[in-house]
Amino acid sequence: MFYPSKELQERALAYATARGIELEQCLGGGKDGTVYSTSDGTAIKAFRQSGTFRREWACYERLKVLEDEYGIYMLDVHPGNISFG
Numbered sequence: 570m571f572y573p574s575k576e577l578q579e580r581a582l583a584y585a586t587a588r589g590i591e592l593e594q595c596l597g598g599g600k601d602g603t604v605y606s607t608s609d610g611t612a613i614k615a616f617r618q619s620g621t622f623r624r625e626w627a628c629y630e631r632l633k634v635l636e637d638e639y640g641i642y643m644l645d646v647h648p649g650n651i652s653f654g
Contacts, residue, residue: 571597574617577616578605581614581615584613585607593608594606601617601621602621
């Protein structure tokens with residue numbers, strides 16, 4: 570069973586408060602962090618370690634290339650949807 574970390578919840582709350590939004594509920598989490606829904610229809614993920622955040626961010630930056638260069642959006646990324654032909 571998953572139990573949200575108080576430290577990660579406090580980080581997510583500080584981030585949300587600084588941006589004028591509210592945390593609504595914990596959506597889930599795992600070994601890398603915890604994800605919360607927000608009052609503006611977005612989600613915040615609080616990471617346990619900065620290195621994990623940097624690796625995940627780098628992955629999203631690589632996926633952004635698919636959108637910019639090929640018109641493939643991240644939510645559409647599935648092996649069957651990608652054709653570089």
